[in-house]
Amino acid sequence: MPTIGIADTTFARCNMGRAAIDEIQKNVSVKIKRVTVPGIKDLPVAAKKLIEEGGCDIVMALGMPGAKQQDKMCAHEASQGLIMAQLMTNTHIIEVFVHEDEGKDEKELAFLMDRRTREHALNVIKLLFKPENLIREAGTGQRQGFEDAGPLRI
Ligand code: RDL
Ligand code: RDL
Ligand code: RDL
DSSP states (O other): OOEEEEEEESSSSSOHHHHHHHHHHHHOOOEEEEEEESSGGGHHHHHHHHHHTTOOSEEEEEEOOOSSHHHHHHHHHHHHHHHHHHHHHTOOEEEEEOOGGGSSSHHHHHHHHHHHHHHHHHHHHHHHHOHHHHHHTTTSOOOSSSOOOOOOOO
């Protein structure tokens, strides 16, 4: 049975790890290993440890960059770390970031954090079990959270 790693943060204002695990367990039977770290810059090593020490086949890295300039910088650095960890381990780490200023109010932010997490959980399931389903969706303008952009109409 494959193992999915879940790494989330205490900085985020919603329990993204719980939403991810709920969505995965609704759809497939897998082993899950979860860790929670303080913030997004702590996610790369947490994800790498889930892969190398926890034997995870794929990891979701969940976090919420804040709205300030220093948070955007922090998110960029965290992303670079997550990409580096993927290249070092040859394993997908699906980055699920929801920027605090993407929602117009707290209700919309909570909705977006839940929806983006769940939609990326479904991507993780496809990557693991049905990669051909992603090929079918190639070029269709998929987005996670708000509405899909859709394909170009020409
Ligand atoms: O290693 C301890 C912290 O440096 C680390 O947890 C950081 O990710 C925390 N952090 C910031 O220092 C910051 O300026 C976070 C943010 N911004 C942020 O926007 N989102 C976070 N962490 O999850
Ligand atoms: O690992 C899961 C996602 O983080 C990853 O697929 C990203 O490449 C998705 N993504 C963004 O998160 C984003 O803010 C993309 C864009 N912007 C973008 O402009 N184009 C993309 N992906 O193909
Ligand atoms: O087209 C509107 C949004 O998709 C665009 O603003 C994205 O950059 C928003 N976004 C992020 O900022 C991010 O960190 C997205 C993701 N991650 C993501 O994983 N999937 C998205 N948008 O659809």
